Amino acid sequence: MSERRVRVYDDKQSLADAVAARFLKRLAEVLAEKPMAHIVLTGGTMGETVLASVAAAKGRDKVDWSRVTFWWGDERYLPSGDPERNETQSRRALLDELDLPGANIKAYPAPGEHPTIEAAADAYAAELAAAAPAGEAYPVFDLTFLGVGPDGHVASLFPDHEAVRDREHVVLAETASPKPPPERLTLTLPVINSSERVWLVLAGPDKAGALGLTLADANPADVPAAGVKGRMRTVFFVDAEAAAEVPENLLTRERFWTAAHEVPQTR
Template structure:
């Protein structure tokens, strides 16, 4: 049975540090149990802050990063190396310092690498399938990171867009994003929800509405984050500003702890 939890921290810095420490701990545990791990990364301010904190986290040097493959939940369809690409941010924050083999970094195609964005989506779906167990169309993701927009979007699945309702595809092109750039590539919600664990990192008062609607089980077509459910666990890591407007009964219902309490593993 999948569990959903909320953890609240005093500010963005403590939030990033805490998530990074938990990530390092979780990766060591996963790699003690399995020969390899698959992790899905996100971009944005907090996504980059968490990865930067991982680089300096206690025990990070004890993780066998050579056995970890990194994917992304979505990507801006921009040229390779563009500073707005999630891949670029992740490399700058952490990946370039880990001395990974090229095949460990599974970036979405960049603008110009394929004739069309539709072909780019097909290419990433094929790469996922190539790394999948027999009979599957994507790997088993051990942990997926997600950011959340003020409108409740996750990855590049936006409210009232067809992509958030899609149950047939693994990767989709988004050609009319409500936030720039308009062209993006994204995993679909069923693929995200196939992850063993999903960690959503949210900071700022502009995220309070999205958090409240997610915990109130809003319609995912209207609030995509409300449809996120990891197979084992879904954890909302938030700062006090993001949690400030959420009714206490919703936080309690979701098994809420503050960072000051002893908390079971995420």
């Protein structure tokens, strides 16, 4: 049965450091059981900050990174190397420092690589299928990182957009994003929810409303983050500012607790 947990940290840096440490521990557990780990990364300030904390962690070089494949939940449809691309941010923060085969970095296509953005979405879907077990459309994702926007969006699945309701595709082209740039590529919600674990990382007071609505089980069409559910576990890693406005009726031992009140674990 899938579990949902919330862990609260004092500030953004302690949050990022804690997530990084848990990630390295969880990755070691996965690699002890499987020949290859599939990790889905996110972008944004906290996504990059977490990866920078991984890069600085003492345990970083204990990981056999040749056995880790990185994907992304979404991407801004911008030229390769553009500083606003999630791939560029992830490379800068961590990936370029690792002993990692180029084939293990599964970046989304950039403009010009395919005739249309829809063809680019199909190409990434085909790449996912090529890495999947026989008969499946995508690999088993061991861990998916997500950020959450102030409007509750995850990846490039925005409130009231058709993409958040899509149950047929693996990858979609979003051509009218309310955030610039308007063109993006994204995994669909069912693909995200196929992940063994999903970790959502939120920081800052502007995320408080979205977190509260998500934990109150809002309609995913209105608050896409509320529709996220990893197969085994969904964890919200948040700082105190993001947690400040969570409704009191959700601040219970069963639904919500701080890192100081728990026994450290990743499973």
